[in-house]
Amino acid sequence: MTAVTAPRAVGGRWASQVLGEAGIGVALVALVAFFLAFAPYFGTSQNVRDIMTQITINTILAVGMTFVILVGGIDLSVGSVIALCAVVAGTAMTDSGLPTALAVPFAILVSVVIGAVTGFVNGFVTERWVVPSFIVTLGMLYVARGAAQQYTGAATIYDLPPGLTRFGTATFAGLPAVFVVAMLLVAVAWFVLSRTVFGRLIYATGNNEEAVRLSGHRTSLIKVACFVIGGACVGVAAIIYMARLGVASPILGQGYELNAIAAVVIGGASLAGGRGSVVGTLLGACLLGVLSNGLNLMGVSDFQRTMVTGAVIIVAVVLDAYRRRLSVRLS
Amino acid sequence: MAVLEVSGLTKRYPGVTALDAVDLDVRPGEVHVLIGENGAGKSTMVRCLSGIERPDAGGMTLYGERYQPDSAADALQAGVRVVHQELALLPNLSVAENLFLHHLPHRAGVVDRSALNRMARDLLTEVGLDLSPRTPVERLGIAQMQLVEIAKALSGQCRLLIMDEPTATLTPKETGRLFEILRRLTATGVAVIYISHHLEEIFEIGDRVTVLRNGKHVTTQEVAGLTTAELVRFMVGRDLAHEYPPVRPRELGAELLRVTDLKITPAAPSLSLAVRAGEVVGVAGLVNSGRTEAMRAIFGADRSASGRVEVRGRPARLRHPRTAVRAGMSFLTEDRKAQGLVLDLSIAANMSLANLPAVSRFGLLNRAAEAASASALAEKLRVASRGVRQHVRALSGGNQQKVVLGRWLAADTDLLIVDEPTRGIDVGARYEIHQLLLDLADAGKGLLVVSSDLPELLGICDRIIVFSRGAIAGEVPRAEFDAERVLNLAYSGYLKGVAV
Amino acid sequence: MRRRTALTAVVTVTTALALAGCGQESTDDPAPGQAGGKPTVCLVMKSLANEYFQQMQTGAVTHVKERNDLTLDSSGTQNETDVDGQVALVESCITKRARAIVIAPADSKALVQVVAKAVKADIKVVNIDVKLDDGALQQAGVEVPFVGPDNRDGARQSGKVLADLLGKGGKVVILEGNPGADNATQRKNGFNDAVSEGGLTLLDSKTAHWETDEANQVFASMLTAHPDIQGVLASNDSMALGAIKVIQERKANVKVASFDNIPAVKEHLQSGVMVSTLDQYGSKQAADGIDFAMKMIGGEQVTGWQKTEIKLITKDNVGS
Structure with missing residues (x-):
């Protein structure tokens, strides 16, 4: 027993902490340094703002996805649900006849509620009938896409209130306003996950659901709540999308779910649940955004960019597994 | 010539020397028992012998040849078979497939099912398991799985058999059968390294015993002529006056729990029992006799068909563990890894899990309060760790069990149900846990203690309820405690019925 | 503690980005859209996985070689519906201070906003392939010539x-x-x-x-x-x-x-x-767009729909 209590080398503790938690951050800094050296215009403030704007939507989706993945679920429907949220909220703004000052908050409410409701359906079906969320949300992917197309008759909605689109290009303290929204969301999520009882139960449930249930907690409720949070984030992302692009189209968002999952996984989360952090997710989204932007500025062709992105995802996850083993050995 | 000779075996992990120049020799046809507290280095020794870990220093010879396995496959090749403490069966495959996974009989690449099942049946008969080789492993009870694991070890050439805690989940009858098998094996010259926490087993099956403490070799002796007290002293390095702490007479208080006509399924026998404040009620019975199922139903972990549960005289509809906890019940599960611990969370987080309101306010965690309360508990329970922020994954079995116990101590409920509280735990920690359970009873809590370890129940309980074949076969008060009587009751349900 | 480490990493990265941005903008900013004296024209395509657009891009590259009076910077998205990705590409063109952008929009409405941003940054924009939506353009307050077939x-x-x-x-x-x-x-x-x-x-x-x-x-x-x-x-x-x-x-x-x-x-x-x-001579469209873009850089006013040649193909003129 003294073996366990024996003091460890201080260097080992420090090294294991850096390796265990900041590995992805180190990779990101390295990538930024690389592009600063080789990609023209990469370091201009204009481009930094571009990157921030460009990662906003994926960051918001990935924050929601983090909650779902932490409880061992997955949400494949976000790309379709964002389209559904956008077209319904977009129509709410253009057709409701409300003045902009009322129409926009109303649309935000509509969008978040639709997102939350689809999330609830995903979570409820998953829990009530004990089926894999992979399958349920795959189904929702089709349902929401079809619903979005049905709702608009496949038309694109574009005459959105100028107030909203102005917000999409506005800056706040030098930062894109939409990015500020994403960062606020990240901060709130971080607080919830690390400082609240609910956050604690999310990690615990993802790690060992039965143990949490037998400790007197309703794990089903916790899991459904995570799906609802994930859905609500999609609703927020839909508003940001409309603010940024000025349109709501039923075909928008294809493949977004995979980008969001990639960000979460690069950020060090385990798809089995119980491990991950919203800060890691933010860094994962940054990594993907910086990579895409930097390669584009370097004039790398789109096909090669796609290949490099895929390779980086694989390398990131392999490195993550490797450093995790290393940090376990050091601890 | 010795079967296995180990000299100066050393294995270091950062900050820890798990094995420190350990010597060991195993003779043909002997059962060599390896004992020591958790963390003494037994498991590391097994990992080195089975090729999972490479030692940092020292050498091994097998039948005089240099033995330096780089992988589990190397060890297998050399005829070293291991039955690990953690079961390593594939739940979806059949028993037969699990037994012969490494060398499935086949014709031109197609699995020869009839040969497979025939071979499997022979093996199963050898370990005394009466079940179809086609049964999927997931349908077996944990004790049956253990026997399958043992059969698997016998399924090929075997020169040295290593068994790590094989009897942890076995009933006395099954243990007896296992010993028979071991005797038959050793008669053919196979050597066995046997690891166990059950001291009485050592005297029954062991020829020689090697004691490890803190990674060091303490002694190797003939079992004959040793006493339990001596063994314990070698292991702990100090005297434990008794194997069980003294039971002080207690005044029993009000009735805490009354279960009336509980039926797990509509066709199941109805169960009734009661626990009073300050009472330690043992629950005995064979594995799969329905005792764990009954406890889970009382706690609301599983749905029951019918029945009434009253806590402190008030009816409680226990559909979910949440209601049970709120009504003042705790439940320490038999499988601490699968149902008790959240391995990737800290000791503090695990300890607060059933008592979060006490360390939070408006849904916000007060981490300082949580750490303080966990530290106090860890100290009380003597959890050996680097601090309460350490993840429980890295703790030894005994310390992990203390962490789960700590969770329920923090919840401070009137009634505790503990299922196999000392399974896979070393002597020192066992004693501490027993002491703790008795302290709780002294403080007026009611306890239901489920255990396969009969001496444990006889050692600490006020009375023992005996389950047999899903029903309560009888009850024995402390004044009439007698191992044979309990065992007779445990088997009674199976004797009365049709063929076993 | 562990989260704090990660948080530090975020702050570091953000600060690094921001500092780098401030530093570069004020000092060694390369001359806007001017490489070796030739103006830079950005060609922003969609769905380069589609052979049709691939041909269009190849046609443009060949054409630019022949003209030899501009630098072409071409990019494109992976699929037809990647609106978001295309917006990012246009933003990069603005950042790079291209003199003109020739764009085949992935969506006739969704690209209008970023196109308007480019126009307001004094970049000439020519629309090819799919026409940007008139109503949306009007709402954004910009006019963009369309070069394409009917x-x-x-x-x-x-x-x-x-x-x-x-x-x-x-x-x-x-x-x-x-x-x-x-x-x-x-x-x-x-x-x-x-x-x-x-x-x-x-x-x-x-x-x-x-x-x-x-x-x-x-x-x-x-x-x-x-x-x-x-x-x-x-x-x-x-x-x-x-x-x-x-x-x-x-x-x-x-x-x-x-x-x-x-x-x-x-x-x-x-x-x-x-x-x-x-x-509709797709492979020529981008090249045509570049020609118009160069005219606009030269000071010519180009507005409205510049229809490009289309040709009906039947058994008689398909050739053998």
Whole structure:
């Protein structure tokens, strides 16, 4: 027993902490340094703002996805649900006849509620009938896409209130306003996950659901709540999308779910649940955004960019597994 | 010539020397028992012998040849078979497939099912398991799985058999059968390294015993002529006056729990029992006799068909563990890894899990309060760790069990149900846990203690309820405690019925 | 503690980015969009995985080599619906201070906002392939010239060949492109023009998302539901190929009018199952757009729709 209590080398503790938690951050800094050296215009403030704007939507989706993945679920429907949220909220703004000052908050409410409701359906079906969320949300992917197309008759909605689109290009303290929204969301999520009882139960449930249930907690409720949070984030992302692009189209968002999952996984989360952090997710989204932007500025062709992105995802996850083993050995 | 000779075996992990120049020799046809507290280095020794870990220093010879396995496959090749403490069966495959996974009989690449099942049946008969080789492993009870694991070890050439805690989940009858098998094996010259926490087993099956403490070799002796007290002293390095702490007479208080006509399924026998404040009620019975199922139903972990549960005289509809906890019940599960611990969370987080309101306010965690309360508990329970922020994954079995116990101590409920509280735990920690359970009873809590370890129940309980074949076969008060009587009751349900 | 480490990393990265940004902007900012004295023109394509757009890009590169008076910076998205990705590409062009942007928009409305941003940054923008939405442009307060073919007229011409062949009362179906896509709408409208002008009976009109395999399934079920179909109006050749496969399998007497003139349809024009398709000289479009962009950089005013050449292809002029 003294073996366990024996003091460890201080260097080992420090090294294991850096390796265990900041590995992805180190990779990101390295990538930024690389592009600063080789990609023209990469370091201009204009481009930094571009990157921030460009990662906003994926960051918001990935924050929601983090909650779902932490409880061992997955949400494949976000790309379709964002389209559904956008077209319904977009129509709410253009057709409701409300003045902009009322129409926009109303649309935000509509969008978040639709997102939350689809999330609830995903979570409820998953829990009530004990089926894999992979399958349920795959189904929702089709349902929401079809619903979005049905709702608009496949038309694109574009005459959105100028107030909203102005917000999409506005800056706040030098930062894109939409990015500020994403960062606020990240901060709130971080607080919830690390400082609240609910956050604690999310990690615990993802790690060992039965143990949490037998400790007197309703794990089903916790899991459904995570799906609802994930859905609500999609609703927020839909508003940001409309603010940024000025349109709501039923075909928008294809493949977004995979980008969001990639960000979460690069950020060090385990798809089995119980491990991950919203800060890691933010860094994962940054990594993907910086990579895409930097390669584009370097004039790398789109096909090669796609290949490099895929390779980086694989390398990131392999490195993550490797450093995790290393940090376990050091601890 | 010795079967296995180990000299100066050393294995270091950062900050820890798990094995420190350990010597060991195993003779043909002997059962060599390896004992020591958790963390003494037994498991590391097994990992080195089975090729999972490479030692940092020292050498091994097998039948005089240099033995330096780089992988589990190397060890297998050399005829070293291991039955690990953690079961390593594939739940979806059949028993037969699990037994012969490494060398499935086949014709031109197609699995020869009839040969497979025939071979499997022979093996199963050898370990005394009466079940179809086609049964999927997931349908077996944990004790049956253990026997399958043992059969698997016998399924090929075997020169040295290593068994790590094989009897942890076995009933006395099954243990007896296992010993028979071991005797038959050793008669053919196979050597066995046997690891166990059950001291009485050592005297029954062991020829020689090697004691490890803190990674060091303490002694190797003939079992004959040793006493339990001596063994314990070698292991702990100090005297434990008794194997069980003294039971002080207690005044029993009000009735805490009354279960009336509980039926797990509509066709199941109805169960009734009661626990009073300050009472330690043992629950005995064979594995799969329905005792764990009954406890889970009382706690609301599983749905029951019918029945009434009253806590402190008030009816409680226990559909979910949440209601049970709120009504003042705790439940320490038999499988601490699968149902008790959240391995990737800290000791503090695990300890607060059933008592979060006490360390939070408006849904916000007060981490300082949580750490303080966990530290106090860890100290009380003597959890050996680097601090309460350490993840429980890295703790030894005994310390992990203390962490789960700590969770329920923090919840401070009137009634505790503990299922196999000392399974896979070393002597020192066992004693501490027993002491703790008795302290709780002294403080007026009611306890239901489920255990396969009969001496444990006889050692600490006020009375023992005996389950047999899903029903309560009888009850024995402390004044009439007698191992044979309990065992007779445990088997009674199976004797009365049709063929076993 | 552990979270704090990660948080530090975020702050570090953000600060690094911001500092780098401030530093560079004020000091060694390269001359705007000027490389070796030649103006830089950004070509922003969509769906480079599509051979049609790939050809267009190749055509532009060759053309720029011949002109030799500008630097071409071309980029494109992976698929047709990656609106977000294309917006990012345009933003990069603005950051790079290109003198002009030639864009084939992935969405006729969603790109308007970023295009307006470019125009306001004093970058000349030329729209090719799919026309940006007039209403949306007006709302954004910018005017962008469009260089491209008249999809509606083209589809009408192609459809007319089929109408003339079948005569009044001929029973036809339409295979539409992606719902919501502007060129898909234009071609569908053009086919409908041909249907009403030629007095044809339209039995069904469905989307097959530009895809061969989907068109194969969609048309197979159409033919099952209406065994008397005489003609198919396919909004692109890829879908026409899917329909032709069904026609051949069932040995049905159905003729196809199509759009695009990709090499694969040549044999079907010769065999007669396809009666017409339309070449809008896609590979020239980007090059044409670049020409107009250069004119605008030179100070010329270019507005409105600059129609490019289209040509009806039938058995007679397909060649051998």
